[in-house]
Amino acid sequence: MxxxxxxxxxxxxxxxxxxxxxxxxxxxxxxxxIDIAVLAAQTDGIAAEAAALTGVTQVLSVERPExxxxxxxxxxxxxxxxxxxxxxxxxxxxxxxxxxxxxxAALAGVPQVSDIMEVAGPRRFKRPIYAGNAIITVSVPExxxxxxxxxxxxxxxxxxxxxxxxITAADINAxxxxxxxxxxxxxxxxxxxxxxxxxxxxSGGRALGSSDNFDLIYGLADKLAAGVGASRAAxxxxxxxxxxxxxxxxxxxxxxxxxxxGISGAIQHLTGIKDAGTIVAVNKDPDAPIFEVADIxxxxxxxxxxxxxxxxxxx
Amino acid sequence: xxxxxxxxxVVDYNVRIRVKPDASxxxxxxxxxxxxxxxEIALEEALRIREAGDAQEVIALSIGDADCQxxxxxxxxxxxxxxxxxxxxxxxxxxTAARAILEIIKREEPGLxxxxxxxxxxxxxxxxxxxxxxxxxxxxxxxxxxxxxGDKATITREVDAGLEQIExxxxxxxxxxxxxxxxxxxxxxxxxxxxxxxxxxxxxxxxGVTETLGLQIEDYASPPERAxxxxxxxxxxxxxxxxxKDLIG
Numbered sequence: 001m002x003x004x005x006x007x008x009x010x011x012x013x014x015x016x017x018x019x020x021x022x023x024x025x026x027x028x029x030x031x032x033x034i035d036i037a038v039l040a041a042q043t044d045g046i047a048a049e050a051a052a053l054t055g056v057t058q059v060l061s062v063e064r065p066e067x068x069x070x071x072x073x074x075x076x077x078x079x080x081x082x083x084x085x086x087x088x089x090x091x092x093x094x095x096x097x098x099x100x101x102x103x104x105a106a107l108a109g110v111p112q113v114s115d116i117m118e119v120a121g122p123r124r125f126k127r128p129i130y131a132g133n134a135i136i137t138v139s140v141p142e143x144x145x146x147x148x149x150x151x152x153x154x155x156x157x158x159x160x161x162x163x164x165x166x167i168t169a170a171d172i173n174a175x176x177x178x179x180x181x182x183x184x185x186x187x188x189x190x191x192x193x194x195x196x197x198x199x200x201x202x203s204g205g206r207a208l209g210s211s212d213n214f215d216l217i218y219g220l221a222d223k224l225a226a227g228v229g230a231s232r233a234a235x236x237x238x239x240x241x242x243x244x245x246x247x248x249x250x251x252x253x254x255x256x257x258x259x260x261x262g263i264s265g266a267i268q269h270l271t272g273i274k275d276a277g278t279i280v281a282v283n284k285d286p287d288a289p290i291f292e293v294a295d296i297x298x299x300x301x302x303x304x305x306x307x308x309x310x311x312x313x314x315x
Numbered sequence: 316x317x318x319x320x321x322x323x324x325v326v327d328y329n330v331r332i333r334v335k336p337d338a339s340x341x342x343x344x345x346x347x348x349x350x351x352x353x354x355e356i357a358l359e360e361a362l363r364i365r366e367a368g369d370a371q372e373v374i375a376l377s378i379g380d381a382d383c384q385x386x387x388x389x390x391x392x393x394x395x396x397x398x399x400x401x402x403x404x405x406x407x408x409x410x411t412a413a414r415a416i417l418e419i420i421k422r423e424e425p426g427l428x429x430x431x432x433x434x435x436x437x438x439x440x441x442x443x444x445x446x447x448x449x450x451x452x453x454x455x456x457x458x459x460x461x462x463x464x465g466d467k468a469t470i471t472r473e474v475d476a477g478l479e480q481i482e483x484x485x486x487x488x489x490x491x492x493x494x495x496x497x498x499x500x501x502x503x504x505x506x507x508x509x510x511x512x513x514x515x516x517x518x519x520x521x522x523g524v525t526e527t528l529g530l531q532i533e534d535y536a537s538p539p540e541r542a543x544x545x546x547x548x549x550x551x552x553x554x555x556x557x558x559x560k561d562l563i564g
Contacts, residue, residue, distance in 0.1 A: 071446065071481065073453055073473045095474040100455045102409070102444035111410045111529035114439045129437050132340050133332035138531040153336070179484040180453040183469065188477035196475070224563065232493070240460065240495065249493055251475065257562045278562055280553070295544040298553050305420065308550040
């Protein structure tokens with residue numbers, strides 16, 4: 001009997017799509033049960049969404065005012081208390097999961113497997129190192145609880161189930177620290193599709209030249225119902241907010257279609273798009289490294305190419 | 316206040332990584348080694364805090380074999396006051412590193428520990444969080460801004476949803492993101508001066524830290540390569556190719 005506990009990611013009201021990806025990773029482990037822990041100030045809506053995912057056995061709901069913000073110092077001790085009877089504890093490899101899970105693993109006194117990209121056996125996992133330039137297979141010795149984050153670009157999302165799993169209120173006896181306090185969140189994104197789950201992504205680089213010129217990228221993205229990404233150079237230059245950065249230290253994404261405009265293709269950026277279905281690159285420089293990984297390349301000036309695409313797409 | 320900064324020796328970020336033919340690791344012979352870039356940002360931040368008068372001493376710490384002295388000397392040349400090398404000949408995992416750093420914390424009692432959010436070799440992104448857990452202190456990961464006010468710090472964190480601000484009581488662990496600062500360049504006279512700064516060496520064993528057998532790496536492989544792409548001549552050809560693949564309407 002192996003039991004998996006997944007830490008749900010949410011924004012306080014809705015479940016983040018990364019949680020459904022952890023469920024399918026857990027299913028790949030051949031586990032006997034998959035439970036999801038929802039820690040929030042108000043859990044109802046989030047827990048209901050989690051309970052509706054295929055493969056979920058039970059949802060554990062922990063409703064406390066302290067869980068209003070996703071503070072690792074507050075979440076981790078509760079997760080460890082919940083994890084007592086589980087063999088695996090999973091979280092998505094998002095900034096949330098990366099923040100919380102190592103803290104929980106250390107409290108439990110066990111190492112962590114980061115960024116599982118493939119389950120090679122019940123205790124064997126593949127994960128990328130060196131920005132994805134090498135893949136290692138790691139095994140966890142028997143007898144040790146496994147804490148792991150799931151590389152969400154590598155997993156498919158568990159679909160909705162016909163019947164919802166039961167939701168149980170969990171009582172946790174963990175003392176929570178007051179030394180860390182949430183001040184606020186300045187959200188970067190708008191109404192566009194979420195970069196990490198969008199089926200199409202339009203991305204811009206330093207060649208855009210200014211924040212205003214990025215409107216070209218937004219315009220095309222809206223026409224394609226696409227999410228918007230950017231290279232580190234464009235973020236560093238202040239053209240777009242940090243949450244749009246794609247790459248080794250930004251977001252790792254796997255859309256069906258990735259359109260890169262004016263992105264030269266530093267290896268750290270390419271790491272973030274390797275799992276994309278089709279990569280299209282438009283760049284003035286025929287020698288830009290992005291063309292080495294692009295499925296379709298076009299040498300051209302993005303300031304001419306984007307309006308031309310828009311005209312061709314019409315309406 | 317003292318600030319402890321952790322510096323990991325890693326393959327330089329410009330090196331093209333190659334997996335050894337026997338799958339036992341990546342090629343590191345004759346390869347340029349550097350301070351993990353995120354740790355360099357951590358050191359820069361510590362130096363700026365000291366220069367602003369909010370800290371008196373910056374201590375650089377590395378864990379690894381004797382070659383790590385090179386990176387510690389670079390850290391001293393950047394401006395760290397002294398360095399500590401915790402020696403070990405085997406690669407250690409983040410939990411062991413966190414246990415070792417905790418022992419140094421007990422001796423030095425820093426007000427801040429700053430380290431990179433991840434090392435660019437194993438990309439684990441764990442050590443700072445694990446250290447904060449073992450130390451039972453706050454953590455502020457992925458920091459892009461750090462403001463000190465007495466015994467508190469306000470940190471702006473780069474998270475998936477945007478920029479998050481949290482306030483922590485000191486002492487605390489901070490892990491750095493890329494936009495926290497731009498590290499200074501080392502000047503030649505500073506390299507000379509750094510040779511005279513104290514560098515203490517001790518072993519993991521002397522700290523009472525035993526290496527636990529955690530994860531075992533079975534093999535290393537190169538990532539699957541993408542199929543060779545095509546070049547198109549114009550927008551019309553681009554769009555018809557995308558339509559053929561059913562990627563646009």
